[in-house]
Amino acid sequence: MSETTRRAVTMADVARHAGVSRSAVSFVLNDRRSVSIAEETRDRVLAAAAELGYRPNAGARALAKNQSDWYGLVTEIVTAPFAVEIIKGAQDRALIDDKYLLIASTESDPAVETAAIERLLEQRVEGLIYAATWHRAVELPEIAREVPTVLVNCFDAEGRYPAVVPDERTGGRRATERLLAAGHRRIGFINLDPEIPAAVGRLSGYHEVLQEAGIAADAHLEISGHATAHGGYDAASALLDLTDPPTAIFCANDRMAMGAYDAIKERGLRIPHDVAVIGFDNQELIAGYLRPGLTTVALPFETMGALGVELLAGMIAGQSTGTGTVTVDCPLLERASV
Incomplete structure (x- = not known):
């Protein structure tokens, strides 16, 4: 040799x-x-x-140019299905400009998060994408302000960074409108834990559409399933055991819809003939394999990842993007549960 x-x-x-x-x-x-x-x-x-x-020598070239052709992407769980979609959207968009991603997993540990961002900055990344696996307010370490930074599927409570998030309210509207269009007037809603942005937005969309249709909100038809299949089963059971049960159930995520399927079938009822079901998230391992297939509202992770990089590229180029929040449409995906 x-x-x-x-x-x-x-x-x-x-x-x-x-x-x-x-x-x-x-x-x-x-x-x-x-x-x-x-x-x-x-x-x-x-x-x-x-x-x-x-x-x-990429390091030497980055030092000489003060530019590395790399973006840093920070997320708490890189193996989560939704994180993978964000990464794909971000990398595909970056490649258009001949840029690449350096990815750091933080496992929701603030100390690891700070160290990860520090290491990415040492590699002279041109900017950062900070992506969360669920929509929420986040606090970034101060060192993130050293380079252009964009938040994806989360937002900064102090409004210091531009953010890209799903349009939860419109997603809630789409699901409720679909059930109304199918002829349902008594629609149950199984929500996530109260007060998180997804729960607030999806419930708001549900209420808006009912009000526009002249249907009074009924507190007996609204219940929390705490985002789990078991919680969805318990919540759907409670709804179906009402004296006047709903003919349709909107579940604020697909895992709760999976539990609702069990509760419906356990009572000898058929989906969608006796009870229609709509989910939210489009978690492929659930929505695509339930029988019948679950009609659901998709969270646009890949699109959000791509848009995050697009905003970041604009910031690096000196364009004024501000620190506002951009919402991305959540489309309805038809299968066979309505």
Whole structure:
């Protein structure tokens, strides 16, 4: 094995192999077109670099340019299904501008989070995407202000950073409108834990549509399932055991819808013939495999990731994006439960 394959190939190695000066190699490999280099020399340098397997030193280049072509993405659980969608949307959008993501998982630990952001800054990332796996207010460490930063699926309570979040209220409207369009007038609602943004927004959309249809809100038809399948089962059981039970149930997430399916079938009722069900999230491992397939409102994680990078790129380019919140539409996905 030769020396040049045992260690990183340098510009000096390329210069010796091509029979030119190191300065000429630097000009060619850094594409310095303002310097006059004969095409024959340029071709010889590029051929030597390819033959030796030369790779540029990204760290040195970042120091020289004060620019790395990397964005940092920070999230608490990179293996969560929704985080994967955010990452895909962000990376696909970054590639349009020949940028790449450095991804750091924080596991919801503030100390790890600060250390992760510090490490990304050491790598000279041009900006940060801070992504949460569920919609909520967050507090970022002060060092995040050293570079342009955009929040995805979360927001800064102090309003210091631009944020991209799902349009929870409109999503709640879409689900309720779909059930009304199917002829249902008595619609139960199984909500998440109260006061979190998703619960507030989805309930608000539900109430708005009922009011517009001239249907009075009924507190007996609103119950919390605490975001779990077990909670959805208990909540649906309580709704179905009412003297005047609902003919449709809007569940504020797909896990609760899964529990509601069990409660409905346990009573010998059929979906959607006796009771219609709509979920929220479009969690593929649930919505796509329940029988019948679950009609649900999708959280636009991939779109939010892409839009977050688009806003970040604009900030880095000096465009004024402000620190407002951008909401992204939550589309209704039809399957067979309505």
